[in-house]
Structure formats: structure tokens, C-alpha cells
Amino acid sequence: MAQPASIENSTLSTTSATPNSALRRKWFIRGMDCAGCAAKVEKALNKVEGIYQTKIAFATERLFVAVESEQQIKTIEQTVKGLGFRLEATSKIQEEPLWKAHSTFVLIASVTLCTTIASLLAPDWKATALHVATAIGTLPFIRKALTQARNGTLFSIELLMVIASLGAMALGENTEAILVLLLFSAGEMLEGFAGRKARAGIQSLMKLTPDTATRIESGVRVPNVPADFLQPGDLIEVRPGDRMPVDATLQFTPGSFDESALTGESIPVSRQKGEKIMAGSLVVEQPVRLTVVSEPGENAIDRIIQLIENADERRAPITRLIDTFSSWYTPLVMAIAILVAVAPPLLFGASWDVWVYKALALLLIACPCALVISIPAAVTSALASASRFGALIKGGAALEQLRTVKQLAFDKTGTLTVGRPVVTAITSLYMEEKELLTLAASLEQGSSHPLAKAIIDAARKHNLDIPDADKVTILNGQGLTGLVNGKTVKILAPRHVQPERLAQNNVQQTIADRESEGNTVVVVTDDSKVLGLIAMADTLRDDAVETITQLKAMGISCVMLTGDNRRAAAAIAAKLGIDYKAELLPEDKVKAIEKMQEAAQKQGPEHAVAMVGDGINDAPALKAAELGIAMGRGSDVALETADAALTHERLPELATMIQLSRDTATIIRQNIALALGINTLFLFTTLFGLTGLMAAVLSDSGGALLVTINALRLMHLRKTQ
Incomplete structure (x- = not known):
């Protein structure tokens, strides 16, 4: 293929x-x-x-x-x-209505509701109504069981459901028969919900590249050219506030670009003539002209989508424990029941009525109502418990996988940090720091640049009166200049300041020190000298250190994967005491995850690698990891791609979520032991004539009740941690 x-x-x-x-x-x-x-x-x-x-x-x-x-x-x-x-013709996907997407649950819920109403209005018809409801409810499972049988899976979980419900109905346990079907179909609906949202994530990615572009033909602008048909070598123009429709190289003049959609770094970067700009990047400050280099359908955003799709195919599905168990348990019990029914009468002339009765009781005992309920009940309780402390876990497979996590890879920007730059230090040479900040904020007013916002926010935090600047001019790829109270002021990147000015007052060394701490530094000057420096950086979340400490105590190692520069990454990693890899593109993060997984596999299947991120650039890595965890306010693509999300964005809940998964695994093992133990006990007592159908019914109902009560303990484990 x-x-x-x-x-x-x-x-x-x-x-x-x-x-x-x-x-x-x-x-x-x-x-x-x-x-x-x-x-x-x-x-x-x-x-x-x-x-x-x-x-x-x-x-x-x-x-x-x-x-x-x-x-x-x-x-x-x-x-x-x-x-x-x-x-x-359109990229918008027509979603199926909920009733159609979850038709099995809707069918069973509807017949259960109708049966309940009918039983209240006509109690004498209750048994008949329940028989009809159970018969209707089993039809979808019978159809699925037959389909799987034709494909080679003779004893599936659907067959277990049919046996459980029809067996209970045959012995008069009609209410239990329909409730088992309802509970199981509800669990299936919850686990399949994430799949319905997968395409929404792809749509969000595709929105990052505009459908049309302005192409330059013989010096003339041709607007609304379909972006999908731009060819390598075409010259295009992109205006400020618009995103790049394709991958292209910058022509003529330098430009500033917000590449956060691809690198995760919130601070725009300056690019020079001849440098490659990736699709999805946002043009800042002034129009730019570029030469297309990507083939149709092969730009940076397309490659991210492809990485997600490829990672999804590489991940083997987690086989549910009950499916594995049923592959030998169900046929074995059915064979024993048939043997019990026919062997004694044929070989020893025993009474057919007695041994068929025992076989029927044995088959009812073996009907795995408690076993079928045990896992969905525990999973449902755990998912509900997780939602109470701000964790969304997308189904039982993700919940199960969490307990095996031994290594966590974190994105930096927006995950370990707050995701926006703030002023961290002001160095003023000839005036008060507040006066220097006022001059810079005057020039930056009205700008949407993240660094400009950081300066303005700092000025407002100090309640400074910010005067209006006159004749504000953007210096292509360098900074900006203007008049504040009649005085010329410039804000420049250090590399665009004359070297002799930086040599004065130890400015160059101060810049180097600030940058080594992970800051971005801008220089404020007048016509003749450097007035001062403003350092800005993305800062750690308040709970980041606490989270890393908790995870280490649980035996989980952590590493940071970021598209940011090495200096900024090293500064953040040092504060957290973790390893890091910097200047990574989306495909680089995937490769880093794959290397971590290769190393983890050598230690055994109980050493999974998880990825925590929030940006579009994190989506391929979230999908490639055994488990992806997104931050709740992250991009739609990251949220849809991930297996879990921290909806309240409290990082310490990562440890709580992993502990909940470990507790759930313990509860599930206990439930399976309870269900099998009760079944085994009554199998022997039935064969030796000590118990009959009534005991079989009690064992089945009692086992289901016990495992349900045990599963509900997960709702309260959070309080005791």
C-alpha cells in the first residue's frame, strides 16, 4: 500500500x-x-x-x-x-449530527426511556417491554459481532455484550440486561468523541494559510490568485497583518515576521534578503515581496499536517484488556457449558433436565456482566474525577497510557512560561528609569508587536503618563524612530547601533549579560548617544518549579523542547533544573520525541514518553508521543491532536493526572479479580449442585454491584492525595 x-x-x-x-x-x-x-x-x-x-x-x-x-x-x-x-469545493467538513454519530447510544437510551415510561403506565407489561427493549438494544452489537466474525474476530467484546444481555434476559433479569447495554454504549460514545473532533484540528491548521495571494506579474499586482496554484519562482507580495500563503524567500528589503505558529516563539524575528520564510508566518510592520519556493500542497503547514497524519499511523492502538481476555475466556466458558449440558446425559445416562439447568446457570454465571462493567465504570469515574480538577482525558486508552509515563517533554513558550514577553530590566544612563520607559512607550504606542506591548504594559504598570510621539517612522528591519516632546528618540536592535556608541558606559557588556540570561534587549538612543537599555523575556509560570519537583519525585524525568534560541532556553532550563533542546522546528521536535521513545523502549513497555505543549508547532510532537497533553488555552490544533488537556492550565495537575491513572489501573485490577473470583466460586458450587439459578443471578448482579462501588472510589481519591 x-x-x-x-x-x-x-x-x-x-x-x-x-x-x-x-x-x-x-x-x-x-x-x-x-x-x-x-x-x-x-x-x-x-x-x-x-x-x-x-x-x-x-x-x-x-x-x-x-x-x-x-x-x-x-x-x-x-x-x-x-x-x-x-x-x-470547500474545506469545511459537514459534521454528522450527534444522534447519527452516536446512533447506538441514542437507540438504547431511547428504548430504555420508552420502556421506563411504559412500565410506569402499564406495570403488567413491564416484563414484555423490557424484553422488547433488550432485543432492540442488542441488534447493533449483533451486527458488529457478525461483521467482526466475518473479518476473523470470532469472540469480540460485542459478542460478550450480546451473551451478557440475552443471558440475563433469559433468566428474568430484564432490567440488568438493558442497563448493561446502556452503560457500555455510553462508554463507547465517550471514548469515540475525540475522533469526531480530529478533522476540526486540521481545519484550524489550514486556516493559517490564506486561500489567495497577490502575485506580481511584469511589475503589476494581480490580486486574488489561488494560493494552491502558486508555483516555485512566482513573485508575490504580502502586506502587514497577513500570513504567508506558501514558503518563499525574501526579496529586496528586510522584513519582520511573527513565526510563532511554527516555532512557538512569541517574539517576531527580522529576516534579511534571501532568507526563507515559512507558510503561516505573519508579516509585521511593512509589505514584503517574496519568491515562492514550495510546490502546491507542500508548504510548511502542509508538512505539519502530514507529520500529524504519519504519527497517527505509526501509533499502535491500545488493545483493551477485556478484548484480550474475551478472546479465550468466552469460547472456553461456552465450551464448558455445552460439555456440562450434554456429557453427563450421554456418557452416564444422567437427567437431561438437571444438567441443562446446571449448564444454563453456569452460562449465566459466565456471562461477564461484572467483567464488562468493571473497566468502563472505573474509566468513567476516573474521567469524571479528572474533570473536577481541570484535566480533560480523551478516553480510556489515554487514561491507561498515562500511568506508564516515565519521561515528559515540555514545550517552553506558553507551557512552562506565560507565553508573552515582559520587561525584566531597565538600564538608564542619563535619566531616571521611569523617564526612559516613558520615552520608549511613547514611540511604541499603537504597535501590535509583542515587545512593544511589553514596554507599554510596563509603563502602565508604573502609572506613567505616556505622551504622544510625532513623526514615528519604522526603520525597515531595525526598529523605529520619532519625536517625543520635540526630541529625536530611536528604539533599535543592538546590532543596528553604531559600535562606538555601544563601547561607551560598558553598554556592550550589559547587553551581553542580559542576553545570556535569556532576554531580548532593545537600545534607546537619541541623535548622539545611547540613553539606555530595556530587557524583555518570557517568564516562568509560577507553578512550573513545583510541577517539575513533583514529577521528579514520582520518578518521571523532564526535558524541554523549544523553537526558541539557545540562550533563552538555557536560562529557563537552568531555573527548572532540566535538560533542553533548542531552536527546533516542528519536525525536529518529532525527531527528538522519536529518539526518546527509542531509548525508552529498551527499558520496557512501562516507560512511555509524553509531550506537553500548547502551540500549532507542537501538534506533530503531541501526536508522535505515546501521549500528548495540551494546555487548555493553547491552539485548537494542539487541543484536538492531544490525548489530554489541562483545561485550567495548572501545571501541578500533571502529577495528579498521572497518579489518577495509576490509581485507576489498581482499581481495574481489583475489579477484574472480583468479577473473576465471584464467577469462579459459583462455577464450582453450581457444578457440585450446591447452588442453582438463583445463586447464579445473585452472583452476576452482586458482582456488577461490587465492581461499580469499587470504581466509584476513584471519585474521592483526589481528596486524599
């Missing part, structure tokens, strides 16, 4: 080079669930005459074509439809 990478990166021409007269179209293909589907469509379209170029980007479900005429457009639509897929 073709892999996503080969499809994502391929461009196939069916005839010759694409002429300028070709019609270019883009669709979104819906219904593809694997790379093989994309390969099937690609192969079929390559056989259509009149198509110059076909390209499928599987990760984003996009189809690009260049064709000879409108006739080929119709042929393409018919060909794709004939393969069982559909084409849509």
Missing part, C-alpha cells in the same frame, strides 16, 4: 508540461480513510485524457488538477464519484 508521504510529495503529469492555458481546479476529497484510497483515485485520474497534471495531498484531502477543458472537469467528478468518494 502506498504511504502518505509518497502521495503527499508526488506530482504526476499524464501528458506533458502544463501549458499556461490549462484550467486549474482544486477539490476536497471526502471519504478517504487511508493512503491506499488516495492512490486509487490518483491511478484512475491518470488514465483520463486531457489531464496535464494530477496531485493528491492525502493529509489535507486536497486534489489539484490542471486540465485541457471543462469536459475533463466533469469526467474527474464522475470518476471520483464512481470510486465511492465525493468532491467538495
Whole structure:
């Protein structure tokens, strides 16, 4: 089967080079669930005459074509439809309504409600109503069990549910029969909810690149050119406040770009002529012209999406314990029940009634109501408990995986730090610090630059009166200048200040000291000298040190992965006492996670690696790790990609969440031991004639009650920690 990478990166021409007269179209293909589907469509379209170029980007479900005429457009639509897929012009995905997406739960809940109402209105019909409800409720499970049987899984969890519900109904436990179905379908709905939201994350990523761009043709601006059809070598213009539609190299003049969507670093960076700017970057300060370097469907945002898709395919699904157990438990018990029913009468002439009765009791005992309930009850209690302290865990698989975490990788900006720069130090040479801050804030008023906001916030914090500056001018790639109270003031990056000025008053050494501490420094000057320095940095969260200390006490090692520069990363890591890797792009973070996982695997399966992050640039790493944990106010993509989220953004709850997972594993083991112990006890007592159907019913109901009560303990464990 073709892999996503080969499809994502391929461009196939069916005839010759694409002429300028070709019609270019883009669709979104819906219904593809694997790379093989994309390969099937690609192969079929390559056989259509009149198509110059076909390209499928599987990760984003996009189809690009260049064709000879409108006739080929119709042929393409018919060909794709004939393969069982559909084409849509918009990227917006039509979500199924909740009732349809969770039809099994809705069906069982509806018949249970109707049965309850009918039983209250006509008590004499209660048994009949429950029989009908159970019969209807088992239909989806019967259908799934048959489908899985045809695919080679004869004894699935769906078969266990059918046996449990029908067995209880056959012996008159009608209420229990329908409640088991309802509880299990509710658990399935909760565990599958995250899957419905996965596509929303992809949509959020795709919104980072505009649909159209302004192309420069023979010196003339051509607006609204479809970004998906920009080719390498095209010259484009992007204005301030707009995002880069493609990867491109900067032409003519320097520019300032906010690359936080890709690097996570909140402070914009200056780029010089010839430097590559990635798609999704926000242009700051002045218009820029760039030369396109990325192929359609292959820009930086597309690569992030592809990394997410590839990481998802590499992750093996966690097999639920009860599924593994049922693969041998259910057929074994059914075989024993049949043997008990027929062997004594055939071999020893025993009474058929007696031994069929014992077999029926044995089968009821073996119906794993308590076993089936034991895990969902514990998982549901744990998920509810987690939500009470601000942790969203997306299903039982993620909850189970948390207990095995032995290494945590943290993003820096917005995760370990507050995510925005603040003024950390002011060095004034010829005036009071507040006066220097007032001059800088006057120039920065009205700017949306994060450093400008930090300066203005600092001035407001000190209740300073900020005068209006006149003739404020942006110095391309350097800083800005203006008049404050008739005096010329400039705010510049250190590298754009004349060296002889920096040599005075030990300014150069002060800048080096501040930068070594992880600060970004700006220089405030007048026409003749340096007036002072303002240092700014992203600061640690108040609870970051406490969190690292708790995790270390639990035997969990920590490392920081960041796109920030090495000086800033080293300063933060030193305060926390952890290792770090700096200047990482999204793909670099994935590689770092993979190396950590390779090392962890050598220590055994109980050494999982988790990633904690908040930005779009963290999404591939969150997906690549065994477990991804997002901060609650992070990007939509990170939240949708992650397996868990800290909705209240309290870092210490990481340790609480991991401890809850460990406690849940203990409760589940206890529940399984209870369920199997009770079943085993009554199996022997039934075979020796000591108990009958009534005891079988009691063992089944009692076991279910015990495991449920034990699972509810998880709701209170948080209080005792």
C-alpha cells in the first residue's frame, strides 16, 4: 500500500508540461480513510485524457488538477464519484449530527426511556417491554459481532455484550440486561468523541494559510490568485497583518515576521534578503515581496499536517484488556457449558433436565456482566474525577497510557512560561528609569508587536503618563524612530547601533549579560548617544518549579523542547533544573520525541514518553508521543491532536493526572479479580449442585454491584492525595 508521504510529495503529469492555458481546479476529497484510497483515485485520474497534471495531498484531502477543458472537469467528478468518494469545493467538513454519530447510544437510551415510561403506565407489561427493549438494544452489537466474525474476530467484546444481555434476559433479569447495554454504549460514545473532533484540528491548521495571494506579474499586482496554484519562482507580495500563503524567500528589503505558529516563539524575528520564510508566518510592520519556493500542497503547514497524519499511523492502538481476555475466556466458558449440558446425559445416562439447568446457570454465571462493567465504570469515574480538577482525558486508552509515563517533554513558550514577553530590566544612563520607559512607550504606542506591548504594559504598570510621539517612522528591519516632546528618540536592535556608541558606559557588556540570561534587549538612543537599555523575556509560570519537583519525585524525568534560541532556553532550563533542546522546528521536535521513545523502549513497555505543549508547532510532537497533553488555552490544533488537556492550565495537575491513572489501573485490577473470583466460586458450587439459578443471578448482579462501588472510589481519591 502506498504511504502518505509518497502521495503527499508526488506530482504526476499524464501528458506533458502544463501549458499556461490549462484550467486549474482544486477539490476536497471526502471519504478517504487511508493512503491506499488516495492512490486509487490518483491511478484512475491518470488514465483520463486531457489531464496535464494530477496531485493528491492525502493529509489535507486536497486534489489539484490542471486540465485541457471543462469536459475533463466533469469526467474527474464522475470518476471520483464512481470510486465511492465525493468532491467538495470547500474545506469545511459537514459534521454528522450527534444522534447519527452516536446512533447506538441514542437507540438504547431511547428504548430504555420508552420502556421506563411504559412500565410506569402499564406495570403488567413491564416484563414484555423490557424484553422488547433488550432485543432492540442488542441488534447493533449483533451486527458488529457478525461483521467482526466475518473479518476473523470470532469472540469480540460485542459478542460478550450480546451473551451478557440475552443471558440475563433469559433468566428474568430484564432490567440488568438493558442497563448493561446502556452503560457500555455510553462508554463507547465517550471514548469515540475525540475522533469526531480530529478533522476540526486540521481545519484550524489550514486556516493559517490564506486561500489567495497577490502575485506580481511584469511589475503589476494581480490580486486574488489561488494560493494552491502558486508555483516555485512566482513573485508575490504580502502586506502587514497577513500570513504567508506558501514558503518563499525574501526579496529586496528586510522584513519582520511573527513565526510563532511554527516555532512557538512569541517574539517576531527580522529576516534579511534571501532568507526563507515559512507558510503561516505573519508579516509585521511593512509589505514584503517574496519568491515562492514550495510546490502546491507542500508548504510548511502542509508538512505539519502530514507529520500529524504519519504519527497517527505509526501509533499502535491500545488493545483493551477485556478484548484480550474475551478472546479465550468466552469460547472456553461456552465450551464448558455445552460439555456440562450434554456429557453427563450421554456418557452416564444422567437427567437431561438437571444438567441443562446446571449448564444454563453456569452460562449465566459466565456471562461477564461484572467483567464488562468493571473497566468502563472505573474509566468513567476516573474521567469524571479528572474533570473536577481541570484535566480533560480523551478516553480510556489515554487514561491507561498515562500511568506508564516515565519521561515528559515540555514545550517552553506558553507551557512552562506565560507565553508573552515582559520587561525584566531597565538600564538608564542619563535619566531616571521611569523617564526612559516613558520615552520608549511613547514611540511604541499603537504597535501590535509583542515587545512593544511589553514596554507599554510596563509603563502602565508604573502609572506613567505616556505622551504622544510625532513623526514615528519604522526603520525597515531595525526598529523605529520619532519625536517625543520635540526630541529625536530611536528604539533599535543592538546590532543596528553604531559600535562606538555601544563601547561607551560598558553598554556592550550589559547587553551581553542580559542576553545570556535569556532576554531580548532593545537600545534607546537619541541623535548622539545611547540613553539606555530595556530587557524583555518570557517568564516562568509560577507553578512550573513545583510541577517539575513533583514529577521528579514520582520518578518521571523532564526535558524541554523549544523553537526558541539557545540562550533563552538555557536560562529557563537552568531555573527548572532540566535538560533542553533548542531552536527546533516542528519536525525536529518529532525527531527528538522519536529518539526518546527509542531509548525508552529498551527499558520496557512501562516507560512511555509524553509531550506537553500548547502551540500549532507542537501538534506533530503531541501526536508522535505515546501521549500528548495540551494546555487548555493553547491552539485548537494542539487541543484536538492531544490525548489530554489541562483545561485550567495548572501545571501541578500533571502529577495528579498521572497518579489518577495509576490509581485507576489498581482499581481495574481489583475489579477484574472480583468479577473473576465471584464467577469462579459459583462455577464450582453450581457444578457440585450446591447452588442453582438463583445463586447464579445473585452472583452476576452482586458482582456488577461490587465492581461499580469499587470504581466509584476513584471519585474521592483526589481528596486524599
